[in-house]
Amino acid sequence: xxxxxxxxxxxxxxxxxxxxxxxxxxxxxxxxxxxxxxxxxxxxxxxxxxxxxxxxxxxxxxxxxxxxxxxxxxxxxxxxxxxxxxxxxxxxxxxxxxxxxxxxxxxxxxxxxxxxxxxxxxxxxxxxxxxxxxxxxxxxxxxxxxxxxxxxxxxxxxxxxxxxxxxxxxxxxxxxxxxxxxxxxxxxxxxxxxxxxxxxxxxxxxxxxxxxxxxxxxxxxxxxxxxxxxxxxxxxxxxxxxxxxxxxxxxxxxxxxxxxxxxxxxxxxxxxxxxxxxxxxxxxxxxxxxxxxxxxxxxxxxxxxxxxxxxxxxxxxxxxxxxxxxxxxxxxxxxxxxxxxxxxxxxxxxxxxxxxxxxxxxxxxxxxxxxxxxxxxxxxxxxxxxxxxxxxxxxxxxxxxxxxxxxxxxxxxxxxxxxxxxxxxxxxxxxxxxxxxxxxxxxxxxxxxxxxxxxxxxxxxxxxxxxxxxxxx
Amino acid sequence: xxxxxxxxxxxxxxxxxxxxxxxxxxxxxxxxxxxxxxxxxxxxxxxxxxxxxxxxxxxxxxxxxxxxxxxxxxxxxxxxxxxxxxxxxxxxxxxxxxxxxxxxxxxxxxxxxxxxxxxxxxxxxxxxxxxxxxxxxxxxxxxxxxxxxxxxxxxxxxxxxxxxxxxxxxxxxxxxxxxxxxxxxxxxxxxxxxxxxxxxxxxxxxxxxxxxxxxxxxxxxxxxxxxxxxxxxxxxxxxxxxxxxxxxxxxxxxxxxxxxxxxxxxxxxxxxxxxxxxxxxxxxxxxxxxxxxxxxxxxxxxxxxxxxxxxxxxxxxxxxxxxxxxxxxxxxxxxxxxxxxxxxxxxxxxxxxxxxxxxxxxxxxxxxxxxxxxxxxxxxxxxxxxxxxxxxxxxxxxxxxxxxxxxxxxxxxxxxxxxxxxxxxxxxxxxxxxxxxxxxxxxxxxxxxxxxxxxxxxxxxxxxxxxxxxxxx
Numbered sequence: 001x002x003x004x005x006x007x008x009x010x011x012x013x014x015x016x017x018x019x020x021x022x023x024x025x026x027x028x029x030x031x032x033x034x035x036x037x038x039x040x041x042x043x044x045x046x047x048x049x050x051x052x053x054x055x056x057x058x059x060x061x062x063x064x065x066x067x068x069x070x071x072x073x074x075x076x077x078x079x080x081x082x083x084x085x086x087x088x089x090x091x092x093x094x095x096x097x098x099x100x101x102x103x104x105x106x107x108x109x110x111x112x113x114x115x116x117x118x119x120x121x122x123x124x125x126x127x128x129x130x131x132x133x134x135x136x137x138x139x140x141x142x143x144x145x146x147x148x149x150x151x152x153x154x155x156x157x158x159x160x161x162x163x164x165x166x167x168x169x170x171x172x173x174x175x176x177x178x179x180x181x182x183x184x185x186x187x188x189x190x191x192x193x194x195x196x197x198x199x200x201x202x203x204x205x206x207x208x209x210x211x212x213x214x215x216x217x218x219x220x221x222x223x224x225x226x227x228x229x230x231x232x233x234x235x236x237x238x239x240x241x242x243x244x245x246x247x248x249x250x251x252x253x254x255x256x257x258x259x260x261x262x263x264x265x266x267x268x269x270x271x272x273x274x275x276x277x278x279x280x281x282x283x284x285x286x287x288x289x290x291x292x293x294x295x296x297x298x299x300x301x302x303x304x305x306x307x308x309x310x311x312x313x314x315x316x317x318x319x320x321x322x323x324x325x326x327x328x329x330x331x332x333x334x335x336x337x338x339x340x341x342x343x344x345x346x347x348x349x350x351x352x353x354x355x356x357x358x359x360x361x362x363x364x365x366x367x368x369x370x371x372x373x374x375x376x377x378x379x380x381x382x383x384x385x386x387x388x389x390x391x392x393x394x395x396x397x398x399x400x401x402x403x404x405x406x407x408x409x410x411x412x413x414x415x416x417x418x419x420x421x422x423x424x425x426x427x428x429x430x431x432x433x434x435x436x437x438x439x440x441x442x443x444x445x446x447x448x449x450x451x452x453x454x455x456x457x458x459x460x461x462x463x464x465x466x467x468x469x470x471x472x473x
Numbered sequence: 474x475x476x477x478x479x480x481x482x483x484x485x486x487x488x489x490x491x492x493x494x495x496x497x498x499x500x501x502x503x504x505x506x507x508x509x510x511x512x513x514x515x516x517x518x519x520x521x522x523x524x525x526x527x528x529x530x531x532x533x534x535x536x537x538x539x540x541x542x543x544x545x546x547x548x549x550x551x552x553x554x555x556x557x558x559x560x561x562x563x564x565x566x567x568x569x570x571x572x573x574x575x576x577x578x579x580x581x582x583x584x585x586x587x588x589x590x591x592x593x594x595x596x597x598x599x600x601x602x603x604x605x606x607x608x609x610x611x612x613x614x615x616x617x618x619x620x621x622x623x624x625x626x627x628x629x630x631x632x633x634x635x636x637x638x639x640x641x642x643x644x645x646x647x648x649x650x651x652x653x654x655x656x657x658x659x660x661x662x663x664x665x666x667x668x669x670x671x672x673x674x675x676x677x678x679x680x681x682x683x684x685x686x687x688x689x690x691x692x693x694x695x696x697x698x699x700x701x702x703x704x705x706x707x708x709x710x711x712x713x714x715x716x717x718x719x720x721x722x723x724x725x726x727x728x729x730x731x732x733x734x735x736x737x738x739x740x741x742x743x744x745x746x747x748x749x750x751x752x753x754x755x756x757x758x759x760x761x762x763x764x765x766x767x768x769x770x771x772x773x774x775x776x777x778x779x780x781x782x783x784x785x786x787x788x789x790x791x792x793x794x795x796x797x798x799x800x801x802x803x804x805x806x807x808x809x810x811x812x813x814x815x816x817x818x819x820x821x822x823x824x825x826x827x828x829x830x831x832x833x834x835x836x837x838x839x840x841x842x843x844x845x846x847x848x849x850x851x852x853x854x855x856x857x858x859x860x861x862x863x864x865x866x867x868x869x870x871x872x873x874x875x876x877x878x879x880x881x882x883x884x885x886x887x888x889x890x891x892x893x894x895x896x897x898x899x900x901x902x903x904x905x906x907x908x909x910x911x912x913x914x915x916x917x918x919x920x921x922x923x924x925x926x927x928x929x930x931x932x933x934x935x936x937x938x939x940x941x942x943x944x945x946x
Contacts, residue, residue, distance in 0.1 A: 012928070045861050045923050059861040180922070309918065320928045321921045337944065342916025349920035358920040388518050388532040422925045423896030426917075426932070430903020433917050443815025444899075444906050445782065447822035447831040448794045449653070450518050452895045455485070455793045459899070471810065 002029050005334050006092055006105035008082045008270065010034030011041065012320055013301025014111035015063065016327030017334070018074045024335025030074045031103060033094045035081035038135040039065055044320055046138035047181070050145060051188035057135055077101075085274035087294045107296050107334045110271055110284060111327060114264035114302035114318045119176070123237030129258045132181055144257060145192050171195065173257040174246045176234050178205035180350045182261030183217065186226050187353050189259070197227040197253050199234050199246060208348065209359040210398030210412030212379045217414065220355045264318055266303040279305045281316035288340045290330050298333075300326035300341075309343035309433055310362050310409055311371040317344045345410075345432050349422045356417045358425035361410025361432045363400055368410075374403040376473075378466040382458040384419035386450035393419045397462040399428070399438065406437035406470055411462070420452075427459045438467040475502050478807050479565055479578035481555045481743065483507030484514065485793055486774025486800030487584035488536065491547045493801045497808025503547045504576055506567045508554035511608045512538055517793055519611035520654070523618060524661035530608055550574075558747035560767045580769050580807045583744055583757060584800060587737035587775035587791045592649070596710030602731045605654055617730060618665050644668065646730040647719045649707050651678035653823045655734030656690065659699050660826050662732070670700040670726050672707050672719060681821065682832040683871030683885035685852045690887065693828045737791055739776045752778045754789035761813045763803050771806075773799035773814075782816040782906055783835050783882055784844040790817045818883075818905050822895045829890045831898035834883025834905045836873055841883075847876040849946075851939040855931040857892035859923035866892045870935040872901070872911065879910035879943055884935070893925075900932045911940040 005021050007014045010032050022030045032039070042060045049057060068074045080094040080101065085108065092108065094101045116131035118124050130141055148171050173189055175182045178200035190196045198205075198221065204214040205221075205228070221228050229248070236247040237258055245254045266283040277293045279285035284299035286292055288307065292299050301323035305314040322344050329341025347360040362368045368375030377400045385392030393416035400409040411428040415421035431441045442463035448455055456464065478494050480487045483505050495503045505512075515533045522530060541547045550567070553574065557566040558581065565581065567574045589604035591597050603614055621644050646662055648655045651673035663669045671678075671694065677687040678694075678701070694701050702721070709720040710731055718727045739756040750766045752758035757772035759765055761780065765772050774796035778787040795817050802814025820833035835841045841848030850873045858865030866889035873882040884901040888894035904914045915936035921928055929937065 042859060042861065042923065042928070044921075044928075045859055048862065048923060053863045054861050062860070319921070321918065321933075324928050325916065340916075342913075343918070345918040347918045347920045349922040349925050351922060351924040356925070360918070360920065386515060386518055387535070388515065388527050389521065390526045417924070418891060420893070420896045422920050422922070423893045424899060425920045426897060426900035426930075427903050429917050429919050430900050430907065430909070433913065434903065434907035434909055436903070436907055440815075440906065443798065443813075444902050445794065445816070445818040445820045445833070446902050447820045447833065447895050447898045448517075448792070449822040449824060449895070450515065450521060451824040451890070452822050452829070455515070455517075455797050457899070460794075 002027055003106040004029040004031060004104060005107045005109070006103055007032040007109045007111055008092065009111035009113055009301070010039035010076060010078065011043070011111065011113055011301070012323035013327030014109065015040040015068065016324045017109050017111065017300065017331035018068070019072055020328045020331030021335040022073055024332060024337065026073070028335065032074060032076045033080040033082045033092070034076065034078045036134070037078050039068065039076065039078065041135055043133065046132055047184035047188045049138050050141045050185065051191050052145070057139060060135070082270060085270060087274055087297060108298065109330050110276070110297065110299040110303055111301045112267040112270060112303045114266050116260065117263045117265050118260060119234070119262050121234060121236055123239065123243065124260065126237055126239045126243045127241055128239070128243035128256060129237060129260065131260045132185060133264065141259070145189070148194070148257070149192060171256045172197065172254060173259070174199060174253065174255040175259045175261055176246070177261035177263065179261055179263060180348065182259070183221070183350055183352045185259050185261055186221060190224055190226055197229060197246070197255065199229050199232045199248065201231070201233045203231050206350065206357065208346065208363070209357055210363055210379065212396050212398050213357045213359065213412045213414040216396060217352050217355055217357060220353060224353045264302065266316065266318065268303060271299065271303070279314045281305050281314060283316045285314065289333055289338060290326050290341065298330045300330050307343040309345045313371065315344060315346065317346045319348060345429055347425065347429055349425070351417055354417045355414060356421045357412070357414040358422040359410070359412040360425055360429050361400070361408070363398065363410040363412055368400065373409060375400050375409055376403045376466065376470065378462060378469060380458065380462045380465050382461045383454050384415055384458070385452060386454055389450045395419060395421055395424065395458040397458050399462040399466050401438045401466055401470065403470060403473065406439050406467065408432055408436055408438055408441055424457065424459050438463045438470065442467050475500055476579040477502040477504060477577060478580045478582070479576055480505040480582045480584055481565065482584035482586055482774070483512035483549060483551065484516070484584065484586055484774070485796035487582065488513040488541065489797045489800030490582050490584065490773065490804035490807070491541070492545055493804030494808040495546055497805060497810065499546070501808065505547060505549045506553040506555045506565070507549065507551045509607070510551050512541065512549065512551065514608055516606065519605055519608070520657035520661045522611050523614045523658065524664050525618070530612060533608070555743060558743060560747055560770060581771065582803050583749070583770065583772040583776055584774045585740040585743060585776040587739050589733065590736045590738050591733060592707070592735050594707060594709055596712065596716065597733065599710055599712050599716045600714055601712070601716035601729060602710060602733065604733045605658060606737065614732070618662070621667070621730070622665060644729045645670065645727060646732070647672060647726065647728040648732045648734055649719070650734035650736065652734055652736060653821065655732070656694070656823055656825045658732050658734055659694060663697055663699055670702060670719070670728065672702050672705045672721065674704070674706045676704050679823065679830065681819065681836070682830055683836055683852065685869050685871050686830045686832070686885045686887040689869060690825050690828055690830060693826060697826045737775065739789065739791065741776060744772065744776070752787045754778050754787060756789045758787065762806055762811060763799050763814065771803045773803050779817040782818045786844070788817060788819065790819045792821060818902055820898065820902055822898070824890055827890045828887060829894045830885070830887040831895040832883070832885040833898055833902050834873070834881070836871065836883040836885055841873065846882060848873050848882055849876045849939065849943065851935060851942060853931070853935045853938050855934045856927050857888055857931070858925060859927055862923045868892060868894055868897065868931040870931050872935040872939050874911045874939055874943065876943060876946065879912050879940065881905055881909055881911055881914055897930065897932050911936045911943065915940050
């Protein structure tokens with residue numbers, strides 16, 4: 001008898017699962033409900049679309065709905081919002097403009113994703129306040145940029161040219177939040193000649209990265225004329241219908257647009273209503289196969305927890321690769337080959353104008369101690385290429401290890417864009433995944449030639465210095 | 474009583490050992506004999522010096538003799554050639570312009586390096602035939618380039634301008650050998666407007682890399698107007714005193730200069746004369762601490778074998794990082810902390826004009842079988858950055874694993890220069906060092922953002938495809 005695999009959500013995790021399950025078991029009936037119109041899109045590309053480096057939203061789509069339906073044999077139903085799951089009857093109920101559907105399932109995957117957090121402050125509902133989570137968010141932001149650049153932003157035409165302060169500037173705008181989205185959007189807006197102020201509540205940007213990384217990114221943003229305000233809690237977005245200013249305890253900065261980059265939270269309401277358990281992180285709890293407490297119901301991607309490769313504990317790290325990988329693993333499991341899909345290291349990368357940075361593992365010393373380690377950190381700066389080589393820059397590496405065992409716990413790297421901080425982090429991810437020590441890492445036979453590194457790659461320099469500290473301690 | 478650590482050879486392995494031993498044990502007397510005048514230099518930078526991208530030979534020196542003597546307290550004796558070792562008496566005998574010295578030792582390190590192989594063919598002694606191993610080789614080659622470009626190469630002034638064939642060309646020259654040195658020198662010479670023919674005896678360049686890598690490099694060299702002759706065994710370098718042509722079984726190519734890039738061999742005569750054993754590779758055999766069969770006599774760097782991280786067997790991989798790392802490990806051991814210094818994976822990187830490539834581990838299927846594996850290889854090509862991102866290129870990854878266990882055995886990567894083939898290889902080195910499988914590797918939580926890779930980095934794509942093949946086999 002034909003089995004049915006139902007998937008709620010048509011982005012990375014959902015469509016990876018659908019494609020893999022159908023490929024591995026062509027007899028399987030695979031039904032995907034997606035409440036919007038877009039599926040399988042690269043949300044990570046949205047800042048570059050807003051910036052203007054990518055010309056069409058369609059180019060962010062890796063596989064079109066038609067391809068899923070016609071070439072991959074997947075019953076993809078866009079415009080269908082799943083409103084209820086009945087685990088006892090093994091059905092989901094979906095609503096669409098053409099009515100309600102009750103769909104039985106043998107296997108169910110929740111891939112409902114995450115949504116942008118709107119902080120609980122006054123004024124987030126004013127016109128001119130944006131988040132960047134969905135394709136339609138990206139579309140609206142790009143339209144805003146286009147209007148502003150031609151002098152037709154919100155406050156036009158009654159207030160003259162968009163930019164009130166600088167001749168060549170398209171307008172003062174605010175970015176709230178100093179994570180990847182905030183930084184990428186600061187770049188996208190500054191590249192379009194907006195005067196950008198970035199508000200960060202905490203005392204540094206990129207708080208998941210090392211301080212050395214954060215500091216270098218702040219310095220670079222300031223070089224790029226972004227006004228970075230650290231320790232600046234936004235209390236209110238002022239204005240009438242339209243945003244007029246961002247208000248902090250110490251300042252009122254006039255702006256004509258606000259981008260909220262204040263994180264995401266997992267979409268879990270549907271799961272909760274059906275009695276599916278959440279974990280301590282607030283995302284859906286699963287086992288190593290991404291199965292929830294309800295048999296044959298899986299959760300993967302930005303709505304679900306994953307296990308951390310260093311601590312072994314559940315963590316919430318909503319990023320694209322994990323969604324793809326875990327979605328695919330569920331597809332492979334449902335397709336007949338039980339597959340775990342691995343843990344997460346919290347690895348992330350970001351480009352900030354002409355600087356690149358990556359982080360992986362446990363960096364925060366408190367977090368490391370909470371996980372039972374005695375973390376020791378070391379930060380080094382080394383040349384990205386041979387010192388005598390005509391090009392190159394500096395790579396700063398912060399490496400963390402456990403004092404007793406020497407086990408590598410995490411790292412944060414930063415360099416000029418193109419000088420390899422991000423790809424060099426690959427070596428450390430390998431070490432984390434394999435429970436290697438800094439003494440192992442310092443002996444890694446990494447590739448060397450003058451156009452690519454110093455004889456000891458900066459990663460090795462960090463391991464050597466940290467290893468030396470641990471030995472002599 | 475003060476102990477004496479004597480080191481023969483003042484380049485990477487020797488000076489790393491000297492520096493580390495003296496730092497760890499300041500009471501140690503450290504004596505280094507170097508037969509030439511240069512110490513601690515980056516021979517890997519010589520092609521870029523000949524090319525003209527590096528302006529002075531001195532800039533290749535990382536630490537000067539004065540710094541070693543005055544700041545690091547090392548008794549460095551340049552111009553001293555060690556001619557004999559007496560293991561029973563624990564002395565070495567060195568000759569210098571000022572006479573012979575007999576130096577007692579408690580610990581001895583042989584760091585005599587390697588020398589360029591001159592193939593046994595007629596005409597290698599003609600003027601205009603070069604190798605590139607030493608600083609003086611680099612100096613001579615740069616002088617040749619300068620002369621040739623001003624119309625004063627060997628055959629001047631009696632034969633007119635250096636270039637006989639092209640108006641803008643500085644002269645037809647030959648590179649014999651398609652390894653890194655040959656390729657880097659082809660780039661260095663072509664960048665100086667020489668008409669370059671590259672002769673390779675075998676059927677592909679970079680024979681330690683994958684075929685896919687070799688093919689892409691050949692295509693690129695040809696795009697850069699290098700005339701690549703594969704399967705072209707050089708039988709003779711013709712001419713009178715001065716080189717006139719390279720002769721193969723099928724062609725006679727007029728040239729005014731020949732660069733021999735036909736590999737290196739370990740300098741072992743001194744060791745052999747003292748009864749120190751060589752291994753099956755022809756280099757000095759050592760244990761994991763780099764100690765030879767003679768107690769307290771160590772060997773490290775290009776004169777010595779090392780253990781392969783995949784096979785565990787001795788191998789000869791004369792490269793800069795190994796020399797530095799093993800030299801340092803010996804220094805640390807002699808300084809009081811016994812240190813192994815790790816194995817080698819045969820990792821190597823090369824830039825060829827606007828292409829970069831890296832290799833690591835076991836790639837050759839025969840070699841893998843000889844080591845007891847059942848190697849399976851897969852080659853994939855993937856985008857270096859998100860498909861929609863405005864820049865980027867292709868990364869081609871060949872990955873090899875053992876059929877039964879899935880263990881990663883080796884990889885070869887190639888991309889446009891700057892698109893990360895070399896730094897991406899770091900992930901695979903980690904997997905090799907830790908005996909990871911392709912199933913582990915495909916789950917590595919590598920950094921992702923659109924300016925740096927596709928969601929699945931090309932390394933992960935290769936692991937996923939190869940893992941899929943192994944699963945379904």
